[in-house]
Amino acid sequence: MTVLTRRALNRALLHRQLLLRRWKLSPARAIERLAGLQAQATNPPYYALWTRLEGFRRDQLTRLLTDRRVVRIALMRSTLHMVTADDCLAFRPTLQSVLDLSYARSVHSRHVQGIDLDDLAKFARDLIEADPMTNADLGRALSDRWPDRDVTALLNAVRTKLAVVQLPPRGVWGVGGQPTGTTAETWLGRSLAPISPDDLVLRYLAAFGPAGVxxxxxxxxxxxLREVFDRLRPRLRTFTDESGTELFDLPDARRPHPDTPAPVRFLPEFDNSLLSYADRTRIIATEHKPHVFTVNGIIRGTVLVDGFVAATWKLAPDALTVTPLVPLKERDDVEAEAHRLAAFADAEVPIRVLAKPAT
Structure with a gap:
């Protein structure tokens, strides 16, 4: 069986995630190809598309949100993602068990014991489908109905049981305010249509393969998911990584040569390229993870040099600061890309590339 080195897996990831060059794709097509964008914060999806697409403008994504062609909804890992309307309707019911399990393991679940969650979901559905509601307004309505229960627990139960999308202007660059939600079915005017687990795995491999169970x-x-891979095995190619883990991929998927040049790329906070593997060494060295994955759940923005995480970055009102994790061999390219990022964000701030690696 063919062994894929760490660099081979890195280049495959960069290709699938549109990071080996900037692509001439529509933002909607890119979001579909990437199997969604992590969207826990407002601006990261915009940066994610800027770093991947040629000539991307912020208004293009804003228009997709307001035209209901993409939505923000809890999906993979029970976290907020931005996906196309079609993928929202397909992914959400298939991932229901993920949200159920996440809620059952949360501190909130014990606060709703004794409540019929189907009744709770129907009560909330009738309200938010009649008129989209903010969390505050829905929380008050739920508290009136269940006055002795924790409102946060009730709201999270609704988010678990219903396919609730966050409506714009929430998620629009530079716009704040409370989340306002209604069901995906109402917002998109179509019913949920679950994708099969087999097809969901194939979508993952298209966006992130080669990968293991x-x-x-x-x-x-x-x-x-082992039984899903066993069913799919005749349709897939198999490899191993350097540790002997079995990996799967689509038979016709491109896997670039390990020596393929990789340009400097700035990834936003929470980018799925870092979050979508159990073994993340194909993109970030183990010793660098504590500098990127923080104890309070933030995944910092990162800079890829030669395809691997080499620095973190942060845009603040006074500067765009790059903090190296290793000596930067391509410092001029990092500075140039930082200037392009600041221009994209309309941020007239100095660029600071620190000299020493973080310790």
């Missing part, structure tokens, strides 16, 4: 489970939050 545990990698796929890490990305999706689903469990017991």
């Amino acid at each position: 545990i990698d796929t489970q890490t990305w999706s939050g689903l469990t017991r």
Whole structure:
């Protein structure tokens, strides 16, 4: 069986995630190809498309949101993602067990014991489908109905049981305010249409392969996917990584040569390229993870040099600061890309590339 080195896996990831060059794709097509964008914060999806697409403008994504062609909804790993309307309707019901399990394991679940969650979901559905509601307004309505229960627990139960999308202007660059939600079915005017687990795995491999069973489970939050891979095995190519883990991929998928040049790229906070594998060494060295994955759940923006995480970055009102994790061999390219990022964000701030690696 063919062994894929860490660099081979890195170049495959960069290609699938549109990071070996800037592509001439529509933002909607890119979001579909990437199997969604992590969207826990407002601006990261905009940066994610800027770093991947040629000539991307912020208004292009804003228009997709307001035209209901993409939506923000809890999906993989029970976290907010930005996906196309079609993928929202397909992914959400298939991932219901992920949201159920996440809620059952949360501190909130014990505060709704004794409540019929189907009744709770129907009560909330009737309200938010009649008129989209902010969390505050829905929380008050739920508290009136269940006055002795924790409102946050009730709201999270609704988010678990219903396919609730966050409506614009939430998620629009530079716009704040409380989340306002309604069901995906109402917002998009169509019913949920679940994708099969087999097809969901194939979508993952198209966006992130080659990958193993545990990698796929890490990305999706689903469990017991070994039987899915066993069914798909005749349709897939198999490899191993350098540690002997079996990996799967689509038979015709491109896997660039390990020596393929990789340009400097700035990834936003929470980028799925870092979050979608159990073994993340194909993009970030183990010793660098504590500088990127923080104890309070933030995944910092990162800079890829030669395809691997080499620095973190942060745009603040006074500067765009790059903090190296290793000596930067391509410092001029990093500075140039930082200037382009600042221009994209309309941020007239100095660029600071620190001299020493973070310790």
